[in-house]
Amino acid sequence: MAEPLPIGVLGLGRMGQIHARHLAALPEARLVAVASRRPEIAHEIASQYNARPYVHYDDFFADRELRAVVIASATHEHAAHIKAAATAGMAIFCEKPIALRLEDTDEVLRAVTRAGVLLQVGFMRRFDPAFVEAKRRIESGDIGHPLTFKAVSRDPQLPTAEAEESLVRGNLFIDLGVHDFDMARWLMGQEICQVQAVGGALVYRRLAETGGVDNGLINMVFADGSLGSVELSRNAAYGYDVRTEVLGSEGALIIGNLQQTPLSVLTRAGVTHDVFPWFPERFAEAYLAEIKHFVRCVQAGEFPTPNGDDDRAALQIALAATESLKKGEPVNIAAV
Amino acid sequence: MAEPLPIGVLGLGRMGQIHARHLAALPEARLVAVASRRPEIAHEIASQYNARPYVHYDDFFADRELRAVVIASATHEHAAHIKAAATAGMAIFCEKPIALRLEDTDEVLRAVTRAGVLLQVGFMRRFDPAFVEAKRRIESGDIGHPLTFKAVSRDPQLPTAEAEESLVRGNLFIDLGVHDFDMARWLMGQEICQVQAVGGALVYRRLAETGGVDNGLINMVFADGSLGSVELSRNAAYGYDVRTEVLGSEGALIIGNLQQTPLSVLTRAGVTHDVFPWFPERFAEAYLAEIKHFVRCVQAGEFPTPNGDDDRAALQIALAATESLKKGEPVNIAAV
């Protein structure tokens, strides 16, 4: 076996901590450094995994032992951190999206190319066993020619003032939608060329002030004329609900995920089972598998996917959908 | 109990035969006449239920004993048959849609109003136990305020020359879609004000010549801003697939219907169960219940629903979706 890859995690929010835990448990990697601007978090996580803590990100990027980095900082910082990592010659795993504007993404991708470093983006669904098997089934022709893509992504957040505040700063089509847009491209094996969107601030009314929405529906047309539909929602009171379908000429695939625990409770009120509460539980295996994939690619010197182009493509669809929603008409992806 | 209602069935295709069978078995009704232009069918069904056969529709409408009629003729004949029945003073149950153009529907509805006869339209889903219970749950507030409607209607037809020929004459959004548009209005308790559609002739390529589609996706905006999404397809190779959802502020409802027989077969190939093959099996109970409702309303002299206005509203949405598809832009329902 190759020497374990010396790697660090930058940003220790929910996702950063998940990545740190996975890397610490991976024989192929060695978690040597973690970085957070909050000292107590940096030190706690570092001591937990016997890694070096950094509070200043410059120091982190100056760590000569680091050959690779997982960037899990705030979205608006991704661009700067990727560029710093590229300059330092580190292989990069970055949470999606790289940036919120295509120009910024392009600039980052040029820097990555110039530096000649590897870049993988955190579309973890590509590593979920159900999605992996769906892809395999489609490619083996089990459902014939893919005709229609269909996805539902509903976040379990409930209307609180704090949640609303956070949503006001976000964009439903980017925050939630890029995962579905990536799946659409990946499973259908096609680029999307047009979108049309409707949406509304149906629960978090304050979003309306800034043109934001908490629920949205996007119809899509693929390059070969096949069709797609994505529903995005911030308010599934009952849990985290991600479902994806592909209808083909000879059959269909349905990826559901409603039940977490295989326990049914039967009483006079009916038969009841639980639901996945949130994405870390639903995609636990996928998060581990994507990091394994990244480490293996770095060790082997191979370009990983999903990569920067995949991130850019998903962002472009999300921006087109945002524009369609604003203008009230279909938008061609190429026009964004 | 009241005297059984003397009723007749006009048109003895698949739906007409279903209605005849149900009426013959209903204590509240007496099937006294059936009509078909194909004499052998008319006589066979009539002798089966001990009813009078008619080959000429004029004779049927002249039958003085008939107090009510079920019209299950071809769609393009509905208007003329409703008008004839209205003139004859019969209570009318008509398969959807009344007509394919709003002007025609309006003319028919005026004739019905003038004649003062009762009219029910065949949106049988309103009588399916799952939809009925969904409606009840929404009204009792179990899922809070309804925010998003979602429906899939996939017909199980497979690409044959004959099937293609029949589809060329039809319109996916009307043939299949009106059921979903009716459910959208009924379950959400709201009118739809705007639609945007995409579609394609993805399997039956010949449809493209006449602008027809075999797959379509329609996004909808309701009067209060809530949202809807409908997927229509002619090519579910695996069976008949009708699913409907409502997402509310406090929960959601999902009406699925994939499994017909509660049998699972477990082999090395996995766990397999069947699917409803086609609408008569899926909606068997609903077809019976809608006819019972009609007979009861006629006996009690009450106006039944779904009525002509419901038919008109669903047609209008289907036409707006058709126009949206053609123009490639959103269409306001009121503009159709």
Add this chain to the structure above:
Amino acid sequence: MAEPLPIGVLGLGRMGQIHARHLAALPEARLVAVASRRPEIAHEIASQYNARPYVHYDDFFADRELRAVVIASATHEHAAHIKAAATAGMAIFCEKPIALRLEDTDEVLRAVTRAGVLLQVGFMRRFDPAFVEAKRRIESGDIGHPLTFKAVSRDPQLPTAEAEESLVRGNLFIDLGVHDFDMARWLMGQEICQVQAVGGALVYRRLAETGGVDNGLINMVFADGSLGSVELSRNAAYGYDVRTEVLGSEGALIIGNLQQTPLSVLTRAGVTHDVFPWFPERFAEAYLAEIKHFVRCVQAGEFPTPNGDDDRAALQIALAATESLKKGEPVNIAAV
């Protein structure tokens, strides 16, 4: 088509009324008479279906038009009624069991044989689409050689004084169990040669006074050494729960029946669906199909199954299980 079969229903409790409704709706049959010792019931049902009411059973059996009879009287009266019908030369459909003692069953079967009339017994599960398909799958070898039979039959009754009173008079292994014992024989294609049972009066404590039980478990050994397990219960608070499995050398079949309506309600409390409330709902199609089968056999002069021997075999197993429970040891079927 043959002349419709003139048939009558004797006993108008729950099952008798179900049979009357089905027969009235069947083109192949003509419901000409119904009989109940309660005059108001006899007259109500008779007028509903335009049949002759009988209050005295002797008069019913003297009705010269009747060619066949459905016997749905109380279990302890079955024997007398079958003998009367046989004497009158009527074809007989009788609810299970024919009698509660093997001697009585044997005497009845001899009378039927002597009279040369046809006899079908009401094991309706043999006509349920899921069980029919399971049988077909086994015979076509889809699960290899059948090795283990498994069944659960749980009645939805809840502890009330009235329910307890009725249970005191019954025998769980006969009342409920004969259906499972019949399925065991039918699906496995084997006779049962030994049983061992445990049981208890776990909810309806008064049953204990007379040795009765409300829950029981029976292990079975088939003639070829394959195995079976049956669970019987009077107290499924959540609904009617009938499940059946066959494990074979190459796969397995599972017949479940928990969900009645294809509606899921998703709230913070989880995902909830309903359950079949009781047997008339679960086996609605089967009750119709068994009567159709009977009418067709009578019209064609063919011996129907399940027949008297099937009834006797299931009763014998139930009695053996009862004895095993009492003695606390395995009992050979042949020894009963």
Add this chain to the structure above:
Amino acid sequence: MAEPLPIGVLGLGRMGQIHARHLAALPEARLVAVASRRPEIAHEIASQYNARPYVHYDDFFADRELRAVVIASATHEHAAHIKAAATAGMAIFCEKPIALRLEDTDEVLRAVTRAGVLLQVGFMRRFDPAFVEAKRRIESGDIGHPLTFKAVSRDPQLPTAEAEESLVRGNLFIDLGVHDFDMARWLMGQEICQVQAVGGALVYRRLAETGGVDNGLINMVFADGSLGSVELSRNAAYGYDVRTEVLGSEGALIIGNLQQTPLSVLTRAGVTHDVFPWFPERFAEAYLAEIKHFVRCVQAGEFPTPNGDDDRAALQIALAATESLKKGEPVNIAAV
């Protein structure tokens, strides 16, 4: 946080490797040694986790740094290894069963008590989220008073000569059954007092020569009169099938586990999904959770459960079932 617990794994078969991987990833523990009589395995696993390899078990038990050990050697070696570990003063986690005879188990438990070391036994189902939640539901009274326990454990092995050879040396009721017997005691909160078993060598015919069986059914009576049923099988061709139910006076719990991946494939052949292939996949979370529990108990100096008494109780039931099968009559647990 306490100093990580220095721990070793003895026996590096399938289960030993699972435990080693989990311990290496656990911040609360430090995997310092592994032992296997096969040098290449010992060295490979040791180098993977940066632990010391041992090929001679005596050397392993002489390792002064080790404060705890996971024993995953062959069943017949458990007793000797537990005693060696106890003598060395190590806290002990041992795979079930401790031994195959009650005398041996008793001797081991006395040694453990004398040494004053902690002992946990590998009944991992007690840590599976579904079983944990089921236990919680029962204790919170959600299904009333527990009345009937029901379990199915089917191994996915298929008839090969090698499989048969291994089965000849085993005992279905011990190898597979102890998990179900432990669940029966744990979920019902009751001791079992009587069992009656049937079984057969239905697939692996050679088992019959030594009195072995590949399929067995055990009925059980609990101390308070409640009932239980366990089905054990070596030949579920379709996968690993573990299901457990508790019927209570007010409702029921069903733990199913048939589907591994939330993907359904819909084709003309029906709707198909997969099944868990084998126990490591089904109980992945449980294996991790049980080791965490053990480490925590050792760190805190608390007695863990399931413990030696739980192992002894499950073994006793398995032996009673074995005797019942041989004698063909019910066996009281106390008499074994």
